[in-house]
Amino acid sequence: MRNKDVPAIVATELPSLVELYKDLHTNPELSLHEERTAAILAKELREAGLEVTENVGGYGIVGVLKNGEGPVILVRTYLDALPVKEQTRLPYASTKTVKDDLGRDVPVLLDRARRAVRGATRARSRVALRQPLRGRGPDEA
Numbered sequence: 001m002r003n004k005d006v007p008a009i010v011a012t013e014l015p016s017l018v019e020l021y022k023d024l025h026t027n028p029e030l031s032l033h034e035e036r037t038a039a040i041l042a043k044e045l046r047e048a049g050l051e052v053t054e055n056v057g058g059y060g061i062v063g064v065l066k067n068g069e070g071p072v073i074l075v076r077t078y079l080d081a082l083p084v085k086e087q088t089r090l091p092y093a094s095t096k097t098v099k100d101d102l103g104r105d106v107p108v109l110l111d112r113a114r115r116a117v118r119g120a121t122r123a124r125s126r127v128a129l130r131q132p133l134r135g136r137g138p139d140e141a
Helices: 003-026 035-048 105-117
Strands: 051-056 060-065 072-078 125-131
Touching: 003 035, 003 105, 035 051, 035 060, 035 105, 060 105, 072 105
Parallel strands: 072 125
Antiparallel strands: 051 060, 060 125
């Protein structure tokens, strides 16, 4: 990827990432209930060209892009929302009694996956891990 390509790539990718962010922020899911969010991310990662494994430790997802021998990078994000009432009054505010403070993570992870498929990073292989059960100890799961 050349620097002159960046504006075109941003113009192409940003609208879908913003739409995804707003959708996930509007429809957050608590730990152990991330079925919709996980399905959306799995679909998006597959469409980006990654090999996807679903239902890891619940609704967790692992997306792998194999691109030969060499360094491997791991990008990890959370899948669940927090039990906090949102009071932002944003047009895309949560419609539930929970708030997805980390709704930005999925679009960032998806952006990194798409850039990896285009060869915009130096690592040969990538692993995208979407982790359920944020902030829960073994006795709370």
